[in-house]
Amino acid sequence: MSSGRLLDNRLTGTSVLHYVFRTPAASPMSIGDLVVVDDQQNRARFFARITGIGHDEQSCTGDSLDDTSLVISAYPIGCIGVDGVFRRPRIMPSRYSPVRTLAPEDITYLNRFMGEIEVGLVVSGQQPIPELPVRIPAKVLSQHMGVFATTGMGKSNYMKVFCASSISARLFGLLIIDPHGEYAAGMSSDYESRGLLHHHDADTGLSVFSIQNENVRTELDMKQLLISHDDMDITDLTLLFDLLPSEREVMNLLTPFPGHDIIDFFMNEDVESLPSHVKTTAHIGDHQDIAQRVRSANPDALRVVQRQIQTLVDISSAFLHKTTSSIPDIIEDLLANKVVLIDIPRMSEVAELFLLSVISRAVLHKYKNIVQSGRAGEDEPHRVLLTIEEAQRVLSMESEKTGIFRQIAMEGRKFGVGLCAVTQQPKNIDPRVLAQMNTFVIMGLADRQDRETIASSAKHDLRVLDLEIQTLDRGDAIISTIGIPFPVSCHVHRYEDYIE
Numbered sequence: 001m002s003s004g005r006l007l008d009n010r011l012t013g014t015s016v017l018h019y020v021f022r023t024p025a026a027s028p029m030s031i032g033d034l035v036v037v038d039d040q041q042n043r044a045r046f047f048a049r050i051t052g053i054g055h056d057e058q059s060c061t062g063d064s065l066d067d068t069s070l071v072i073s074a075y076p077i078g079c080i081g082v083d084g085v086f087r088r089p090r091i092m093p094s095r096y097s098p099v100r101t102l103a104p105e106d107i108t109y110l111n112r113f114m115g116e117i118e119v120g121l122v123v124s125g126q127q128p129i130p131e132l133p134v135r136i137p138a139k140v141l142s143q144h145m146g147v148f149a150t151t152g153m154g155k156s157n158y159m160k161v162f163c164a165s166s167i168s169a170r171l172f173g174l175l176i177i178d179p180h181g182e183y184a185a186g187m188s189s190d191y192e193s194r195g196l197l198h199h200h201d202a203d204t205g206l207s208v209f210s211i212q213n214e215n216v217r218t219e220l221d222m223k224q225l226l227i228s229h230d231d232m233d234i235t236d237l238t239l240l241f242d243l244l245p246s247e248r249e250v251m252n253l254l255t256p257f258p259g260h261d262i263i264d265f266f267m268n269e270d271v272e273s274l275p276s277h278v279k280t281t282a283h284i285g286d287h288q289d290i291a292q293r294v295r296s297a298n299p300d301a302l303r304v305v306q307r308q309i310q311t312l313v314d315i316s317s318a319f320l321h322k323t324t325s326s327i328p329d330i331i332e333d334l335l336a337n338k339v340v341l342i343d344i345p346r347m348s349e350v351a352e353l354f355l356l357s358v359i360s361r362a363v364l365h366k367y368k369n370i371v372q373s374g375r376a377g378e379d380e381p382h383r384v385l386l387t388i389e390e391a392q393r394v395l396s397m398e399s400e401k402t403g404i405f406r407q408i409a410m411e412g413r414k415f416g417v418g419l420c421a422v423t424q425q426p427k428n429i430d431p432r433v434l435a436q437m438n439t440f441v442i443m444g445l446a447d448r449q450d451r452e453t454i455a456s457s458a459k460h461d462l463r464v465l466d467l468e469i470q471t472l473d474r475g476d477a478i479i480s481t482i483g484i485p486f487p488v489s490c491h492v493h494r495y496e497d498y499i500e
Contacts (some may be wrong), residue, residue: 003009003128003242004140006323006427008020009143010095010096010097010098011037011094011095011096011097011098011099012094012095012096012276013095013114013203014092014093014095014446015092016076016089016090016092017089018072018073018074018075018091019037019046019048019073019074019076019093020072020073020074021071021072021074021077021099022070022071022072022101023069023070023071023072024146025070025420026033026167027070028125028282029053029070029072029125029126030050030053030078030408031050031051031052031125031467031468031471032050032123032124032125032489033046033050033101033124033125033470034048034049034050034051034101034102034124034125035047035048035049035050035074035099035100035101035102036048036099036100036102036103036451037093037097037098037099037110038097038098038100039093039094039097040094040476041094041095041097042081042091042093042094043081043082043093044079044080044081044082044093045080045349045359046076046078046079046089046093046097047076047077047078047079047080047106047110048071048074048075048076048077048488049074049075049077049465050070050073050074050125051073051074051075051421051464051465051467051468051490052467053070053071053073054070054073054290055070055071059385063405064208064450065097065152066124070370072448073196075241075464076089077485077486077487078485078486079091079093080109080230081389082271082336086109086113086485088485090118092355101103101124102124102129103133104263107129107131107132108131108368110122110132110345111131111132113146113483113484113485114132114133114134114135114163114484115135115136115137115138115139115140115178115483115484116135116136116137116169117135117136117137117138117141117162117165117166117171118133118134118135118165118481118490118493119134119135119136119158119161119162119165119167119441119477119490119492119493120134120477120491120493121133121134121402121490121491121493122134122488122489122490123476123489123491124489125492126198126406127464128487128491130486131367133492134164134488135316136414136439136479136483136484137481137483137484138169138171138172138383139383139483140438140439140481140482140483141172141383141385141418141420141439142172142383142384142385142413142418143413143418143436143437143438143439143482144409144412144413144418144419144420144421144436144437144438144439145418145420145421145438145439145440145441145481146386146420146421146422146423146426146434146439146440146454147159147420147421147422147423147441147443147445148390148424148426148440148441148442148445148450148454149224149441149443149444149445150424150425150443150444150445150446151424152251152474153441153443153444153474153475154200154475154476154477154492155422155443155474156182156385157294157475157494157495158443158477158492159176159183159387159422159493159497160183160195160196161492161493161495161498162397163176163196163341163423164196164495164498164499165204166200166339167196167201167202167206167338167339168199168201168205169336170205170337171337171382171383172333172337172384173333173334173336173337173338173339173340173361173382173383173384173385174334174338174339174340174384174385175330175334175340175342175343175359175360175363175385175386175387176280176339176340176341176387177344177352177355177356178341178342178343178345178390179344179345179346179347179349180345181343181345181346181353182195183196183341183343184194184196184197184208184210184220184222184341184343185197185198185220186198190493192496194495194496194499196208196219196339196341199499200499203223204335205222205338205339206287206338206339206341207223207329207333207338207339207341208220208221208222208223208340208341209222209224209225209316209326209329209330209331209340209341209342209343210222210225210342210343210344211224211225211319211343211344211345211347211375212345218388218482222343222385223329224326225319225326225342225343225344226319226320226324226325226326227316227319227320227321227325227326227327227355227358228259228320228321228322228323228324228325228327229241229258229259229260229263229264229320229321229322229323229338230258230260230323230325231260231261231325231327231358231362231384232262232263232312232320232354232358232374233358233361234251234254234255234257234259234262234314234439235251235255235355235403236354236358236403237251237305237308237309237312237352238251238327238403238494239354239357239403240312240354241308242306244253244259244301244303244304245285245286245450246297246298246300246301247301247304247305247308248296248311249297249298249301250297250302250305251271252300253293253297254290254294254296254468257289257290257465260322261287261290262290262309263289263309264314265286265290265291266309266328267309267310267313268286269287269291270284271299271302271303272308289311290322301488302482303305305345311350312350312354312396314353315348315350315351316351316354318344318347318351319344319355324454326357327358327362330359330362330363331362332364334363334384338457342355342359349393353393353394353459356386356388357384357403357404357405360386360404360405360466361385361395363386363417363419364408364412364415364417364490367382367384367415367417368417368437369383370415371414371415371416381416381420382416383416383417384416384417385418385419385420386408386417386418386419386420387419387422388405388419388420388421388422389422390422390423390424390426391405391421391422391423391429392418392424392425392429393478395409395430395433396428396430397422397428397429397430397432398491405419406433407438408431408432409433413436419433419437421433421437426445426450426452426453426454427447427449427452429453431453433454434454434486435457437457437482438459438479438481438482439479439480439483440454440457440458440477440478440479440480440481441460441470441477442454442469442478442479442480443472443476443477444469444473444474444476445469445470446470448497450464451469453468458480458487459480459481459482460480460486461485461486462487463485465478468489475492475494476489476490476491476492477489477490477492478490
């Protein structure tokens, strides 16, 4: 097996976390290149990533400029000692140790750290390494994932590739809601675009629930999406509307009642006729228990809550049904480790959040019951990942519209329920939520505050990769996960090519 190309015959400067060496100016070195330092004295092999390239200021003085060499700075990502174990470096390589590029045996060794969910290829500098795919370990995904990308950096393509790998692997359930109609069959405006339904394992690993008409559902083998009145919880109002304290009081009073009673009461009763706390008349209607419960509430707050319930029913009319629900089938598919796609094109943001809240609450309740009842085997625990697009809407520090999502972020991992928070603005996510995420996918962030927010929360030190993150091209990512002992540069597969 051949060795990597020798870059320089000596490492000129070292500390535990900073290496310096020289290389000819004509050498094609790039930020992010992976190199190996062979320390023969200590019989160790050190892996490092290039973080800086510059000229030697001492050789660039006077009238004659020496541009025959470059000074390279590198950050160590790990080392292999005589016992063959990969560790974070706590020692530094001997000075003047040779530096080289990756050899085939190095690539083979690094492959052992990869998991099962393939999303792309490891990139060394500007070159993807075909023999070294990036595969996220499935077991860490219930410990939450963040996908951070500015507009146009390839976030949707990454999510489709991630879904495609999950369909093939069948190692956990994955829920994704698509309000734009681009995931199921691809973008109708692009004849080359392909969706998850084009995946060769879609018939066994994908389940699509849709609000589209029956002809479309039949043609594309989609199931009808229905949510029943009883799936709704009065606390969903906090996620969808800005409530005053008096309106929150009404919501708290109604907490013990099922959704169908609450909806029927506010849709069919006249709140103006309700008995107040000073009236002695009895309420005549189908829901006397609710009427007595809210009789002391502020009348104006009752009227506002009634309008909110009516608005919720109106905007959800495409999928809200009095008695029939798709949620048992959705949960069954998730427990079977399928990708469940909720296809709701042209739906409003409020309807999307309501739907996601209802399904997420049901999923957490089911998985929690499985764990607490002891039905989950230790060898094969159930895991599920729930995706939230534009996650800053419900996971910001200031927002009161956190609903079930903050509960999942804080305690979901105990029951195998993880969140995949997708956002362009990580700085607006509650730091306490970010701290719970053990997998970060960073796809180009121009805002320095966004990068600093991620660097302070990631499980790996990403501060040294700030320049590399700034220069990421469309479709490239830095992936930091506890399942891989170092952050990896990744060129994400193009979805249409990947499923071929």
